[in-house]
Amino acid sequence: MTAYPIELTTRDGEQIRFDCAEDQNLIDAAAAVDIILPSQCKQGGCGACHAHATAGDYLLGEHSPDALPKDGGHGSLLMCRTYPRSALSIAAPFDHNRVLFQAIPRREAEIAELAAIGENTVRLVLQLLPDADDSRAAQFEPGQFMELELPGGDLKRAYSLANNGNWEGRLEFLIRLQPNGRFSTFLKEQAKTGDKLMVRGPQGAFGLEETGLRPRWFVAGGTGLAPMLSMLRRMAEWQEPHEARLFFGVNREEELFALDELEELKAALPQLRVEICVWKPGDAWQGYAGTPVDALRRDLAEAKTTPDIYLCGPPALIDFAETAARELGVGEEQIFSERFLPS
Numbered sequence: 357m358t359a360y361p362i363e364l365t366t367r368d369g370e371q372i373r374f375d376c377a378e379d380q381n382l383i384d385a386a387a388a389v390d391i392i393l394p395s396q397c398k399q400g401g402c403g404a405c406h407a408h409a410t411a412g413d414y415l416l417g418e419h420s421p422d423a424l425p426k427d428g429g430h431g432s433l434l435m436c437r438t439y440p441r442s443a444l445s446i447a448a449p450f451d452h453n454r455v456l457f458q459a460i461p462r463r464e465a466e467i468a469e470l471a472a473i474g475e476n477t478v479r480l481v482l483q484l485l486p487d488a489d490d491s492r493a494a495q496f497e498p499g500q501f502m503e504l505e506l507p508g509g510d511l512k513r514a515y516s517l518a519n520n521g522n523w524e525g526r527l528e529f530l531i532r533l534q535p536n537g538r539f540s541t542f543l544k545e546q547a548k549t550g551d552k553l554m555v556r557g558p559q560g561a562f563g564l565e566e567t568g569l570r571p572r573w574f575v576a577g578g579t580g581l582a583p584m585l586s587m588l589r590r591m592a593e594w595q596e597p598h599e600a601r602l603f604f605g606v607n608r609e610e611e612l613f614a615l616d617e618l619e620e621l622k623a624a625l626p627q628l629r630v631e632i633c634v635w636k637p638g639d640a641w642q643g644y645a646g647t648p649v650d651a652l653r654r655d656l657a658e659a660k661t662t663p664d665i666y667l668c669g670p671p672a673l674i675d676f677a678e679t680a681a682r683e684l685g686v687g688e689e690q691i692f693s694e695r696f697l698p699s
């Protein structure tokens with residue numbers, strides 16, 4: 357089987373090289389030599405492995421149209437579905453420090469808290485058990501996710517972390533329960549404090565970018581709020597001075613959650629402005645009626661400096677927000693996103 361050289365250039369200009377056979381995808385080929393590139397579903401469904409081919413031929417296998425940005429342009433591909441047909445050059449939208457050069461850590465954890473926080477939304481807090489070095493530390497960057505594995509190992513789901521790295525080993529997730537979702541059913545009907553499960557991570561390339569003191573605007577749909585909370589909590593912890601805005605949207609008021617946490621954040625980060633957006637509110641709703649993309653559009657039109665924009669939520673929200681941001685003059689290199697697909 358022919359194998360082709362792959363040269364991947366990270367956003368900060370570092371190069372990573374590995375070989376990939378014709379019948380292998382780029383993520384698996386890299387993993388075979390202990391290069392773990394950001395990815396999640398590995399089935400062309402989530403968009404976490406999105407990148408661009410700048411030279412060479414390849415075959416793009418079956419994938420969900422939602423996993424690729426609508427106007428991603430020529431060469432836009434998913435590395436987990438890309439099979440080379442020549443030497444390939446790939447431009448990756450993440451920095452070198454988001455590539456792991458070792459197996460992804462897998463740890464045992466137990467459920468420390470599981471509580472309903474909004475209609476069909478739960479907060480799950482896991483406590484890591486001591487590892488082989490007797491450490492409980494939870495090390496991750498805001499914006500990253502963990503893969504949770506139920507006992508037996510056949511059911512895995514990836515969720516973004518909502519808290520920050522810590523020595524106590526706490527991992528916090530905000531999870532939307534999907535009707536008939538297998539993991540959701542487990543959480544709703546079976547899971548209880550003290551139950552054990554495995555976590556694989558941290559993984560993922562979404563996170564705060566060092567781009568100077570440009571304002572940071574965060575747009576979250578539903579539980580897409582989790583990575584934004586993590587990033588804002590980091591900003592509060594480090595007292596970062598960037599002007600910050602959060603547009604948090606749900607369809608109906610009943611779906612709102614984490615409002616106390618947002619109040620706490622505003623107190624800890626005085627330059628943060630929060631806009632809660634309800635798309636179809638009831639008569640009593642006093643806040644903004646519309647989607648977070650509508651609110652983003654309105655504020656961008658008035659912004660004096662173009663902000664960095666962080667997006668997390670369902671694919672449609674990401675696509676609309678990216679289009680709005682581009683139309684209002686935000687450069688491609690200032691838009692960072694993570695797509696959430698129901699599972």
Ligand code: FES
Binds near residue numbers: 401404406434
């Ligand atoms: S990891 Fe490639 S699309 Fe999900």
